[in-house]
Amino acid sequence: MNNSDSRYEKGTAGAFLAEKELLRHDTVAAKVDGKVIDLQSAISEDASISPVHATESDALEVIRHSTAHVMADAVQRLFPGTKVTIGPSIENGFYYDFDKVGGGFTEDDLAAIEKEMKAILKDRKSFVRKLVTREEARQLFDGMGESYKLELLDAIAEDVPVTLYYHGDWVDLCAGPHIPDTRFIKAFKLLSTAGAYWRGDAKNKMLARIYGTAFADKKDLRAHLDALEEAKKRDHRKLGKELDLFSIDDQIGGGLVLWHPKGALVRTLIENHWRSVHMKHGYELIMTPHVGRSKLWETSGHLENYADDMYAPMDIEGNPYYIKPMNCPFHIAIYRNSLKSYRDLPLRWAELGTVYRFERSGQLHGLLRVRGFTQDDAHIFMRPDQLEAEIRRVVRFSLKLLGDYGFTDLDIMVATRPEEKSIGDPAAWEKAEAALKAGLEAEGVPYSIDVGGGAFYGPKIDVKIKDAIGRVWQCSTIQVDFNLPERFDLTYVGEDSAKHRPVMIHRALLGSIERFFGIMLEHYAGAFPMWLAPVQVSLLTVADRHVEYSRKLESTLKSHQFRVSVNDDNEKLGAKIRQTRLARVPAMAVIGDKEVEQGGVSLKTRADGDLGFISIEDFIRFMEEKAAPPEI
RNA sequence: GCCCACGUAGCUCAGGGGUAGAGCACCUCCUUGGUAAGGAGGAGGUCAUGAGUUCAAAUCUCAUCGUGGGCUCCA
Numbered sequence: 005m006n007n008s009d010s011r012y013e014k015g016t017a018g019a020f021l022a023e024k025e026l027l028r029h030d031t032v033a034a035k036v037d038g039k040v041i042d043l044q045s046a047i048s049e050d051a052s053i054s055p056v057h058a059t060e061s062d063a064l065e066v067i068r069h070s071t072a073h074v075m076a077d078a079v080q081r082l083f084p085g086t087k088v089t090i091g092p093s094i095e096n097g098f099y100y101d102f103d104k105v106g107g108g109f110t111e112d113d114l115a116a117i118e119k120e121m122k123a124i125l126k127d128r129k130s131f132v133r134k135l136v137t138r139e140e141a142r143q144l145f146d147g148m149g150e151s152y153k154l155e156l157l158d159a160i161a162e163d164v165p166v167t168l169y170y171h172g173d174w175v176d177l178c179a180g181p182h183i184p185d186t187r188f189i190k191a192f193k194l195l196s197t198a199g200a201y202w203r204g205d206a207k208n209k210m211l212a213r214i215y216g217t218a219f220a221d222k223k224d225l226r227a228h229l230d231a232l233e234e235a236k237k238r239d240h241r242k243l244g245k246e247l248d249l250f251s252i253d254d255q256i257g258g259g260l261v262l263w264h265p266k267g268a269l270v271r272t273l274i275e276n277h278w279r280s281v282h283m284k285h286g287y288e289l290i291m292t293p294h295v296g297r298s299k300l301w302e303t304s305g306h307l308e309n310y311a312d313d314m315y316a317p318m319d320i321e322g323n324p325y326y327i328k329p330m331n332c333p334f335h336i337a338i339y340r341n342s343l344k345s346y347r348d349l350p351l352r353w354a355e356l357g358t359v360y361r362f363e364r365s366g367q368l369h370g371l372l373r374v375r376g377f378t379q380d381d382a383h384i385f386m387r388p389d390q391l392e393a394e395i396r397r398v399v400r401f402s403l404k405l406l407g408d409y410g411f412t413d414l415d416i417m418v419a420t421r422p423e424e425k426s427i428g429d430p431a432a433w434e435k436a437e438a439a440l441k442a443g444l445e446a447e448g449v450p451y452s453i454d455v456g457g458g459a460f461y462g463p464k465i466d467v468k469i470k471d472a473i474g475r476v477w478q479c480s481t482i483q484v485d486f487n488l489p490e491r492f493d494l495t496y497v498g499e500d501s502a503k504h505r506p507v508m509i510h511r512a513l514l515g516s517i518e519r520f521f522g523i524m525l526e527h528y529a530g531a532f533p534m535w536l537a538p539v540q541v542s543l544l545t546v547a548d549r550h551v552e553y554s555r556k557l558e559s560t561l562k563s564h565q566f567r568v569s570v571n572d573d574n575e576k577l578g579a580k581i582r583q584t585r586l587a588r589v590p591a592m593a594v595i596g597d598k599e600v601e602q603g604g605v606s607l608k609t610r611a612d613g614d615l616g617f618i619s620i621e622d623f624i625r626f627m628e629e630k631a632a633p634p635e636i
Numbered sequence: 637g638c639c640c641a642c643g644u645a646g647c648u649c650a651g652g653g654g655u656a657g658a659g660c661a662c663c664u665c666c667u668u669g670g671u672a673a674g675g676a677g678g679a680g681g682u683c684a685u686g687a688g689u690u691c692a693a694a695u696c697u698c699a700u701c702g703u704g705g706g707c708u709c710c711a
Binding site: 109212213379586606 | 639673705707709
């Protein structure tokens, strides 16, 4: 046995691992029944226990949490009077919220805090766990003036033990687990500052948050920071500007998107593909107006439940009209326009419907969060017995459409009834939730449950996609609705010639065209696949005498429906190649003396590399193959 | 909306109480060049907007608008 076990009292996880000779120099914590605890925690004799080493993923959250403590220590040294609140580890790092005298932190503060942390870490300090009574804790934090800790203390359930964690003199009320000592903190970085409400409630005081991250070693930290750089390079706002795809003009208003010719072209291609696949897969396309009378929104329940997200009404001849935040009431109006038979159902009606929602200025974000956007919306009206089959159909369709853009790594959730603000009979909610789960299960699609995450009118399936660099985005949403058919008194005539109530599914697959465009732009890092690229091929002339041939070829290619441009700039070939690459054009064809003589081009593409000389006929065949959109 | 930061040429950014700067892009000219930037010249800015302090404000102060990072919410 090594002598490190002397650090741990008998009966603790550390001592236990030492006895079994499982305690290593790099053991950060222990895992008991799937739960990570620290080495100082007491365990029962018969527990099954395994060590967690620094390089394992379970160790990360422990290391990060401990790093957050050291950061809080540094902050309190540098900014006396600052109170601590909470500081958990999160997905890619950690944060700590402070109540700082005189407001938030600046970027310069971060550098100073990092420096102070390094000073603290200079000599190794053990993390010491101390089990205390509520009264002891209360006295301690009261004496320190840490009012937030007192509040947290009061919120700890009676049967949960109260623990303190020390490193050196610094102490925090904390459930742990923590690393054995500070030598495990060797790769961290403070990343940003932010405001955050105490306990996430806008009614509470705004605290000063610092985000940071930490890893087991410098190499992993470096990789993470590089990934952040990569994400920055892919930022759709940056690419949108560089590639001249869209802009947002403050003269027009935040969250209102201007589509430039190239962006509008890509968007049109997406929408045309969308229309084709919908028609192929049993939908009919409809179109509806952008505003409607207030009565409509009263009936739908929007004014009651959704008014905060709607714009103020406009007065038209004394009647209030609202700009639409959703398309559903209009689709319902079409349904109501004539009597429906059970034989008509299901009706699948789809629309690229532009809606407007009030977003507070602070939430707007490029194309991902806007005030006016186009949903790829559809409503399916059906008999109750058709519900599960329709859900299966929509789920399949959603996977197909997202797959067309290369999104195959999905995260699917069933969102259930929200606690507040929901309408309709709870029994109907349960029925709908069961139908969604059954639909997913029948398709063999794994999912998790988002408790209380449903819309006010019904539960839903949310499909999130994972992009090329592993980030997750919400796209498809499939919502069952028993309520609107009730509210609008929708009926169909059944076999029994009596009136029956249809069920509705609301669904958007791409989500919103704006957001999907932004996600896709980042996913492809601006390099659209051939079928979506605004310019598919650029013809590069070597010298002026090749322009005429290139122009002729350009019109030939245009007559084959290719998107082609000629670069006859007064530049050398190298410069033209660079321009073509920067514009993310997927193919370039060099045209010089040789190509003109032999009647072809020298072709180079992003996907297939340098293909050398190719005749015009082969070039066209090649383009036809590569530019074909996904099968509908 | 709230906290913090930022707003200078089409873009990326420097400057900072005393006549507004660079690179790229743009225009003109030279060059006709073979696989990631050929050369020279030119044009381009009420320094976001409005007030205030000052002999003097792009620079300091305040307000407004906008943008960014978050918080809450969501397609």
